[in-house]
Amino acid sequence: MDSTDIKFNPAMLSDRKKLILKAVVREYTATALPVGSAAIVKNYLPDVSSATVRNELASLEGLGLICQPHTSAGRIPTADGYRLFIDFLAEKRRLEAAEMIEIQNAMQQPITRFDSILRDVSAVLSELAGSASVALSPRISRFRIKSIRLVRLDSFNLVLIVFSEGDNVKHSHIKLEFPADEALVGAISTALSREFTNIRMEEISEEGFIRIMSAFRDSPELVGKILKLIIRAARDSADIGVTVSGTEHIFDFPNFLNIAGAKEFYRLLSDGAALRSIIAPHLKSGVSVILDSESGDGRLSGLSVFACRYLADNSGILAIISPMRCDYEKILAVMDYAARHLSRLVGRDSGKQMIIRRGGVMTTIL
Amino acid sequence: MDSTDIKFNPAMLSDRKKLILKAVVREYTATALPVGSAAIVKNYLPDVSSATVRNELASLEGLGLICQPHTSAGRIPTADGYRLFIDFLAEKRRLEAAEMIEIQNAMQQPITRFDSILRDVSAVLSELAGSASVALSPRISRFRIKSIRLVRLDSFNLVLIVFSEGDNVKHSHIKLEFPADEALVGAISTALSREFTNIRMEEISEEGFIRIMSAFRDSPELVGKILKLIIRAARDSADIGVTVSGTEHIFDFPNFLNIAGAKEFYRLLSDGAALRSIIAPHLKSGVSVILDSESGDGRLSGLSVFACRYLADNSGILAIISPMRCDYEKILAVMDYAARHLSRLVGRDSGKQMIIRRGGVMTTIL
DNA sequence: AATTAGCACTCGGGGATTGAGAGTGCTAAC
């Protein structure tokens, strides 16, 4: 879905038609009522008569940009109408200072956990947009491991810690059925570190483990069992993380006056894999908007998805899902601001370096 | 709300009245329709006439145990009616083998994380009960610390790991603005371990930190900053955990045909502190049922809360929230089974010992 | 005294009817 299949471009429309389409979108998103010719004359085009506007409206309807919910009602924008509005007519809006601060606050946390920043940003976005918001965490399996440690808590309990790019820390608790002593655990930890540092999680192979095994010929059984648990732990933490916020807003979506649809949509929201595969093909640079059935997935009909990438090549996605009737200019501004600052927060400069700027202080890690 | 304020006891009712009340509850929970005299005669009391049943129904209504949604409709149970049913008339039901297995599976996980068991149990409960389910995690700040470690990932990144009773592992990532070397981190880790092992998290005091500080007189500033971050990390992880499952079922609750109520209830579900303070006063041993307005909180009107404790003195709570019209015998059975097995899983035998039985293997951990 | 048959009565839900109001499209004039 690239820019070649744009159905409409603004050259097709007279300035007055553009103004009227804009008026229909703005008025409808504000009032939730079909927009009649009289309202447009009153608020946007006081110098012409309603009959003129009616003629223009009929013409816009002929182009498929607006429609009537029923004969003798006002007009509402179609998906194509919204599309044209978003691509060519929407004006860039500035956020309120308070809103900007709220977004920034979500990103400034003393203890660095990318998860937690993501959760907070997502929560703020959903609040500002009055919509549901989803953050799909990057595939951590694609992150390079910066550091891996096996720590002994007591004879029967170990913790595997994986520290990866993006300041991600994961721990997995490993419970043994047999005691392991400090020296052995330390040796395994060192071996793991030697073998897997600077490797992507998805590149961890059996061979690496076999190499480690061979270094522990004196207690192969014990080490073998530990490694088996470690493999499982690593796999376990490789799944896709989905952070959903603002689910309560869907109760306000006019789409879900019928409970059945709400339930289905609610299910979709917690299915990270599905969301990713729906959204990913439509992503371009900056904020993408996927309207109604443009996604090809019926569960999103009547809805708009605002999405953008963060951490460019690791497929983390931030998204806001709204009813199709929403304040596009506002939500675009919110998303744009958040995406811009999130990228600034975690800017990738080279393959191995990662610059973190935080509250004025700038630190270069590893 | 203890046993002294029981309004009704079964001695007040003739056997036939009891049978009819039971019939009304069972029939209504099954069909969702007000129960008429004819239905009762047909399915429960074929030997008397509908007129007789009508007389009995009128009498039960006089006692406030059942009511009519409107004149000339059948009867439905009142909250008092359900209460009497639950306390005296409900029969202990056995779960299906498949259901028992499902619950047990949720508890058997290779990698021990109590959180995760809780989440899975809660998910299974909500599924079996067709309801929302909430697990309030125990106040981990009341758990004794079995082991505490500070691990160095690289010069600027540390991880604090706290391993506590109940096999809880928590990690907190600590990002430094200055480098710390291996030796120093190791020394702090040892000091933390010496100072805080076998202490409850809530008992961690400034004094302990001051004692540690004094041991590091040569680099007080660095250690001070690290300790400050550690305090924050420990506080951070002390908040109340709420795991909500099966939220999608609330879309099926007849209570929430009006979207407004659904939204409010949805909010309540994610407010762990509120839920705890509503539920806690009503807990007795075993499974407690809080009906309708018995909780004193309007947000639960029309709903039933099934709740039980696990880990007796650490205030972990497992709850199922259903519409008041639900299959009490089934949900009671589900809860009872889950609670019984959860207690068996984590049985506390003495102050410092904790017995974990898991898949036949039994391990005793420090 | 408890039970029962019979019957009039009440009420909610669903479907049809109606009137008001909003907004259109068309035509003819400007």
Place this chain on the structure above:
DNA sequence: GTTAGCACTCTCAATCCCCGAGTGCTAATT
């Protein structure tokens, strides 16, 4: 190209009406 005027259409809400379910009461029966 624009506008005034007007007939037309359609929704929404209110109203009415009828049907059926289920009751409560009364009088007769056991």
